[in-house]
Amino acid sequence: MDGPHDLGGAPGFGPVRFDPDEPLFDHDWQRKVFGLTMATSTIGLYNRDENRHARERMPAADYRATGYFEQWLVAMETNLTELGVLDAATLRARVEEFLAAPDEEVRGKAQPDLFELFRDTLEFGASLDRPVPTPPRYAVGDHVRAVSSAKPGHTRLPAYVRGHLGVVRRVDPAFVLPDTNAHHEGEHPEHTYNVAFNAHDLWEKGDHEVRVDVWESYLEPAD
Structure with a gap:
């Protein structure tokens, strides 16, 4: 999907600035959005590819006007509403309750089993690598x-x-294919590759390599 998230090489956005001392969360609400997203996905309501796809479907103006965790919040609301876990009217009502009394403690309940599952997911991860019966189609070089x-x-x-030519620099394990996983069409794991593209070929400037991790079906043999 060509959405507002795909900004690589797009003009007018300036350089990507990186602050090595940037905190994980600038505000407490961001921590809560992260926790809620992880919790609702950990129990299987939706997967990480559905989460990404929900962010991609945001209107371009909204996407570019919001911060990273605001986009996570929109994605969570989108997924839960589409699943029927939430409905728009209930969501609006809860927002109005909060705006009327922002200092009031939010209602909730302890769920120790979910907490343990959530903690294990954060500590050990939830890898999407999978075995496949066929060897990789491509090799390094x-x-x-x-x-x-x-x-x-x-x-x-x-x-x-x-449409651009590249060279395989590394053959990686097989992973769940996002293109199908985001749409409930099955995992369909594929071999993945790290492919080097020439920056000048992509953007008509630069003499360095641009490395991209891709799934096997994203590639075809060079002419």
Whole structure:
């Protein structure tokens, strides 16, 4: 899906600035959004690819006007509403309750079993690597081309590499295919690769490599 999130090489946004001392959370509400998202996904209401796809579907103006954890909040609300766990009227009512009494303690209940599951997920992770019965199609050094188009819906293939030639630099384990996992079409794990593209080929400037991690179906043999 070509959405507002796919900004690689887009003009007018300036350099990406990185602060090595930046805190994980600037505000307490961000910590809560992270916790709620992890909790609702950990119990299986939706998966991480559905979460990403919900953010991608935000209107471009809204996406660019909101911060990272605001986008997480929108994605969680979108997923839970589409699943029927929440409804828009209830959500609006709770927001109005909060705005009327922002200092009042939010109602909730202790769920120790969920806490243990959540803690284990944070500590040990929830990897999406999977075994596949076939060997990798490509090897290190192979010249490949990124497919020129992506089907509608979620994909992890950046628009700026589509149709361009690259070289396989590393063969990685097989992982769940996001394109199907985001739409309840099955996991369909595939081998993944780290592919190097020439920056000048992508953007007509630069002489460095641009490394992109891609799934096998995102590639085809070079002509």
